[in-house]
Amino acid sequence: MPASPARRRTAAPAVIQDHHVKARTGVVFAVKKGDRIRLTDLEGQQGLDFWAFRKWGDKVVRPLEFLSCEHTKPSIERLFPTVGDAARTNFRRPIMTVLEDNSPGEHDMQYAACDPTRYKELGFRGKHASCQDNFHKAAKRIGLALPFTPQPWNIFCNFFINPDGTFTVKAPASRAGDNLTMRAEMEAWVIISACPQDLNATCGGEPTDIRVEVLR
Numbered sequence: 001m002p003a004s005p006a007r008r009r010t011a012a013p014a015v016i017q018d019h020h021v022k023a024r025t026g027v028v029f030a031v032k033k034g035d036r037i038r039l040t041d042l043e044g045q046q047g048l049d050f051w052a053f054r055k056w057g058d059k060v061v062r063p064l065e066f067l068s069c070e071h072t073k074p075s076i077e078r079l080f081p082t083v084g085d086a087a088r089t090n091f092r093r094p095i096m097t098v099l100e101d102n103s104p105g106e107h108d109m110q111y112a113a114c115d116p117t118r119y120k121e122l123g124f125r126g127k128h129a130s131c132q133d134n135f136h137k138a139a140k141r142i143g144l145a146l147p148f149t150p151q152p153w154n155i156f157c158n159f160f161i162n163p164d165g166t167f168t169v170k171a172p173a174s175r176a177g178d179n180l181t182m183r184a185e186m187e188a189w190v191i192i193s194a195c196p197q198d199l200n201a202t203c204g205g206e207p208t209d210i211r212v213e214v215l216r
């Protein structure tokens, strides 16, 4: 008599959240440890700013523990994580691990979020959407008010560092449908801004929408 087959867990995780993030706007959502986050550049050449804060229940954990680009770089000895690397928190603990990267693989950790002052610096007059504003609006929704803006992880952003130490803001090399998947290593609130930068090459000149899926 054949043995009954061993019970197996389904290998493919299911999409449990699906956010269509309009150009120039932001989103906030919760993930549990082990969840996967898939970020898709829907039309190509679109950068997005990514932040994550450790949570417990509905609350942001205090003292704050959040994805820190500054703490990530010494741990991985690279300018930004690649497949298999984990972004670290300000307590140097893994918070997000890159599982799969179906993009040209540029994900900057140097550039501050765009903000009203940056647009003024680039010659814009009037009100302009910014990743900084998107961040603080989203943070407010989870009861988080910060007197500063943490360094974002700029997914798909191609701030190219030259061998002589200078850098060049290149347009993202990502094409329509390119995506990156990471795994949450702790329960977290995630904030994402579809960057509104249209005064230089950051988003190829024309900001577009992004898709954010959470899989479990």
Ligand SMILES: [Zn+2]
Binding pocket: 049, 113, 114, 130, 131, 132, 194, 195, 196, 197
């Ligand atoms: Zn921006």
